[in-house]
Amino acid sequence: MFEKFEQYLIEKAGLNEQEIAAVRAVSVEKKIRKKHYLLQEGNVCVNNCFVVKGCLRLYFVGEDGTEHILRFAVENWWMSDQESLNNGIPSKNNIDALEDSEVILISQADYVNLQMTIPKVCEMVERIKARSLEASQRRILSNISFSAEEKYKNFIKTYPDIFYRIPLRMIASYLGFSRETLSRIRSQFVQK
């Protein structure tokens, strides 16, 4: 399972064998079955999680029980609840698996340590964070300025790979409207 992560580290950070060994030393492999949790509301998120295989979602459950999906993560994406991880506070969100998945876990302490001891890891993490912030910015723009139909089209264009493997009701949740609305948008679509 680690090989895919190793690939990633070579490609994205340009690590040498020694450095990869250092990462491996603090990596924990884990399998998560579909519908099982990686993180549950109320617990502190202590791990950085790299998705080797499968698909995870980060979501918030409202008072009325409605799920609001904040992020998806598929192969070669990182997933965690940043707020909980950074501040060591209980998470308000859940992470679970939408497919049988394989992940690499690195505790926050080890993760920070890797950044301090391996400059290339530090740079990689910087790039990831920067892109993550840019993506958030784009999503906010989509949220406040697009119509439901535009949001949907934009999602397909932005994440074609994620789109086809996730139930539509979850895409609706991610975009911020009901599954029925999404269904009606799609049916208009077909007629054109």
Next chain:
Amino acid sequence: MFEKFEQYLIEKAGLNEQEIAAVRAVSVEKKIRKKHYLLQEGNVCVNNCFVVKGCLRLYFVGEDGTEHILRFAVENWWMSDQESLNNGIPSKNNIDALEDSEVILISQADYVNLQMTIPKVCEMVERIKARSLEASQRRILSNISFSAEEKYKNFIKTYPDIFYRIPLRMIASYLGFSRETLSRIRSQFVQK
């Protein structure tokens, strides 16, 4: 004008005199009159901008001419278009002043250099970025899960200081609905 920034650097990063001198050496003071631009669509954002006094907004102009406000920045906030700044590409957004403002500009090159030469600056920037990402996450959750009224209440609670100095139509734009809707939400409010 630099004194306020100096204060900030002492408080937030714990810099000593020597380090502050290094920051000062690359800082440019600038005044921006109300309604004037700091950045215009199509130009590359090359500066990190610290707001000493006043209020700025970052916004996108849609094809139909509608303004969509991505962020505000008041005293002691940083403002830039991250996507343009990080990647050296033309910005899709505008930054202008909502009040007569005073800012400190530090070019991206100098900014990165300060981070590399002064560890305390690096740490401070890390903290800012982390909090920025968390704030984005919370805003996305608000966007996809709150009603218009809840979004408005939440804005007032989160940014009471910003709220009272910005036209309501801009708050509506920031929250993603029309000024008329905001007006009606407010009038319901008064009756309770």
Next chain:
DNA sequence: CGATTCTTTGAAAACAGTCAATCTGTGTGG
């Protein structure tokens, strides 16, 4: 004071949410 900008209001139309029923595909156990 007049001009400008901002806010409010009203009425109609467009849009989205809710609830309940139906349809579809998948997989399981008899």
Next chain:
DNA sequence: CCACACAGATTGACTGTTTTCAAAGAATCG
């Protein structure tokens, strides 16, 4: 292999919310 349950998707009727457009009312500034 069939019957059944299950999860997901769709549809219709109804309700509630938001937008749009136009007009009028405040507030602010020179």
